[in-house]
Amino acid sequence: MASELKQNGEENTLQSIRYSRGRLQLLDQRKLPHDSVYIDIQDSTAGWHAIHDMVVRGAPAIAISAALSLAVEVANLGSVDWSVNDAISFLQKRLEFLVSSRPTAVNLSDAATKLNDVVLKATNDMSKPEAIFQAYVEAAEGMLIDDIDTNKAIGSNGAKFILSQTQKCHNLHVLTHCNTGSLATAGYGTALGVIRALHSEGLLETAFCTETRPYNQGSRLTAYELIHDHIPAVLIADSAAAALQKSGRVDAIIVGADRIAENGDTANKIGTYNLALSAFHHGIPFYVAAPLTSVDLSLSSGEQIIIEERSPKELTHALGGQGQQVAPSGISVWNPAFDVTPANLITAIITEKGVITKKDSSTTFDIKGFVESF
Numbered sequence: 001m002a003s004e005l006k007q008n009g010e011e012n013t014l015q016s017i018r019y020s021r022g023r024l025q026l027l028d029q030r031k032l033p034h035d036s037v038y039i040d041i042q043d044s045t046a047g048w049h050a051i052h053d054m055v056v057r058g059a060p061a062i063a064i065s066a067a068l069s070l071a072v073e074v075a076n077l078g079s080v081d082w083s084v085n086d087a088i089s090f091l092q093k094r095l096e097f098l099v100s101s102r103p104t105a106v107n108l109s110d111a112a113t114k115l116n117d118v119v120l121k122a123t124n125d126m127s128k129p130e131a132i133f134q135a136y137v138e139a140a141e142g143m144l145i146d147d148i149d150t151n152k153a154i155g156s157n158g159a160k161f162i163l164s165q166t167q168k169c170h171n172l173h174v175l176t177h178c179n180t181g182s183l184a185t186a187g188y189g190t191a192l193g194v195i196r197a198l199h200s201e202g203l204l205e206t207a208f209c210t211e212t213r214p215y216n217q218g219s220r221l222t223a224y225e226l227i228h229d230h231i232p233a234v235l236i237a238d239s240a241a242a243a244l245q246k247s248g249r250v251d252a253i254i255v256g257a258d259r260i261a262e263n264g265d266t267a268n269k270i271g272t273y274n275l276a277l278s279a280f281h282h283g284i285p286f287y288v289a290a291p292l293t294s295v296d297l298s299l300s301s302g303e304q305i306i307i308e309e310r311s312p313k314e315l316t317h318a319l320g321g322q323g324q325q326v327a328p329s330g331i332s333v334w335n336p337a338f339d340v341t342p343a344n345l346i347t348a349i350i351t352e353k354g355v356i357t358k359k360d361s362s363t364t365f366d367i368k369g370f371v372e373s374f
């Protein structure tokens, strides 16, 4: 493996994850858009904190950063006097620990399960801890590389599908929520990748992005990416989204996902459900764009998705909790980071393998059937 992995396929797009074997740096997204500062992540404990404390966020970026934080720890272990069982137990315990950093995005536990399988397979094939570590590191590095191709496929599938569903052939106005771009992935992005693809095909007139309260991923990160990449964009307050739709200026809404249940119910950033409800009312197509690693077939519906609740400070203080106090001391706060949009409000789910639509008059998706058809 080359010392510097080829990543971030689009030249000049932002890079949340910088990696070469033995070295991982994460862009501290808490400081954007003002400062671009990378933090060295030397092991899985530092990886856990970076995810938990929002240095890195976005479902695919969380999963890849977790996997790579353990890869650098392993690559820098030096020679250890461990048995094969010691090595397996070390990797399994660290993966389990990493999964506990944030609960809603399934991509993290999906990555941990796949890496655990690699470890067990390497154990069957080889008998030395070094060989097991090597297999782990290569598999984690593969996740970083694959994510870009996955996102580009989502972008291309989404752009083609959206175009096929509209009377317009250019000048599209698309609304998005939260941040699903290069910063939330290894590069290119999912929902923002579709917007990127529409733009590069000359089909996009405007990308509307919501500010995404309370943590402001939209105003701080998506607006920053759109400006950085010269994609024509307009920032709106979350509370302006219904009025914007009523004004007739939105052709489609496209969002990402943190977990998609078997029936297509989708957990995503808080406020996604509001957007889906208003899109339904206004007859605007509502698309989810996500890799298949966001699918959780162990859950039959979104009712079972665990929703992370975050610090009251994100609401009581400005700048998503980092600024001045803006609410009175003593007020009770409910601050869910995600909500679940029921499948009946979702028009289609765009993945790297194709677009999942509903059959006949069904109000839900057959995600299992789609996944098993490959």
Ligand code: MRU
Pocket: 057, 058, 059, 060, 105, 177, 178, 179, 180, 181, 184, 185, 189, 190, 191, 217, 255, 256, 257, 258, 268, 269, 270, 337
């Ligand atoms: O709390 P965050 O910033 O991690 O939430 C991110 C989202 O909700 C994204 O929409 C989702 O993870 C998809 S990112 C490609």
